[in-house]
Amino acid sequence: MKNEHMLSRRGFCLCCIGAAGFAATGGWLSPREAYAEARGLVSLIKDSAAKSAITTHKLRNGxxxxxxxxxxxxxxxxxxxLVMVDAGISVSQKQMAKVLSDISPDPVSHLINTHWHFDHADxxxxxxxxxxxxxxxxxxxxxxxxxQRVEDWDYNFLPLARSGVPQHVFSKEHTLKxxxxxxDLKYYGPAHTDGDIYVMFGEADVLHAGDTYWNxxxxxxxxxxxxxxxxxxAAAELNLAASNDKTIIIPGxxxxxxNRAELREFRDMLVAIRENVAKLKRQGRSLDETVEAKPTAAFDGKWGQFVIDPAFFTRLVYAGV
Structure with missing residues (x-):
């Protein structure tokens, strides 16, 4: 069981590494990557981010x-x-600085963090x-x-340097022009973490949902x-309420x-799997028995083929029902 969970955590990390790198290696680690993984899963992500290219997608309204x-x-x-929503990983500074300068020679004046995780705030x-x-x-x-410790990553994160700690915070809502x-910045309540917010660019009709939405x-x-x-x-419902059929939605x-149709499909998947897992738990099934029953099976073909495997996602849901 321990090895299965560790493999799933490695799968999560590959999300941050990117599909292209994973496909290029066929899922196998090079000696250097294997050494990085031995040093820790977070280190593996950082090593990859240090050499990954930054891809840009131009939307509307700048x-x-x-x-x-x-x-x-x-x-x-x-x-x-420049106004940024999330900051990525610090080892990407060279690539990020180049891309930002291509967008505008102006400095970053405002940075908004959707939540605290290192792949968004490092x-x-x-x-x-x-x-x-x-x-x-x-x-x-x-x-x-x-x-701050994250058990599922088996990692203790140190405090950020003072220059990286948000100076301006809010509890429910905040608006910038x-x-x-x-x-419009709005707090979801506890969702992916206990500090998730969304950022709605009103005139552009673009919603950044952070890690409350994985596409x-x-x-x-x-x-x-x-x-x-x-x-x-609950966060998915709030995202649906904040958007319309023309809204561009940015997932974490x-x-x-x-878009809203893909977001609705994500919400429906979460609801169905939650009910499947909760039913098994009410029947007295243990965690391992619930995993063995494959309550995610109807969704694995679409949602379970890349990073977090069905068994690990089942465990995450089981812990919360």
Whole structure:
């Protein structure tokens, strides 16, 4: 059981490495990658991010998605300076700086963290050291300011440098007017973590949902910092309520340009698997017995073929029902 869980955690890490790199190696680790994994799963992700290219996807109203350094990043350009949603991983600084300068010669004036996880906030210090105003939910600042353990990654994260800790926090909602857009920031309540927020670019009708939405793949749920399957479902409902059929939706992971129909399919998958797992648990099935019953089987063909395998996702759901 322990080995199965470890393999699943490695699968999660490959999400951050990217599909192209995984496909190119056929899923096998090179000697250097194997050594990196021996040093720790988070180190493996960072090693990959250090050499990964950053892919850009231009949306509308001056918004660009950056893909390749941890989670999907949104950048809004304009007269008020660059506005970023999430910062990726610090070892990508060289590639990120080049892409940002291609978007605009202006510095980053504002950085918004959707949550605290390192693949979204590890780049905070280098961006913050250049004067960017960092904004997040109050729980995100708490996690970034102290040693924080994630059991499912078997890793203790150290506090960020002072320049990377959000100086401006809120508890429920916050609004910014920058570069011709009204940015509405809203707290979900505990979902993927206990500090998740969304960012809605009002005039552009673009919604960044952070890690409350994983497009086409089973999501990670961080029980160590307040995440749960019920919270993920509630967040999906909130994302649906905040969007319409013309809204461009940016997920934290997976294909970075999404829409309401794909989001609804994600919500429906979460609801169905939660009910399947809860029914087995009510029957008195143990965790291993529930995994063996394959409650995700109807969805594995689409959602379980890339990163978090069906067994690990079942375990994450079981812990929350």
């Amino acid at each position: 918004i660009t998605i950056l893909e390749g350094s941890g989670g999907n990043i949104a950048v809004l350009g304009g007269k008020d300076g 780049g905070n210090p280098w961006i913050g050291s250049d004067g960017a105003k960092i904004i997040a939910h109050e729980n995100t600042r708490k996690h970034l300011s102290q040693v 920058l570069n011709g857009n009204t940015l 086409g793949i089973y999501p990670f749920i961080d029980h160590s910092t307040g995440g749960s399957i019920d919270g993920m479902i 992971h997976g294909n970075p340009v999404s």
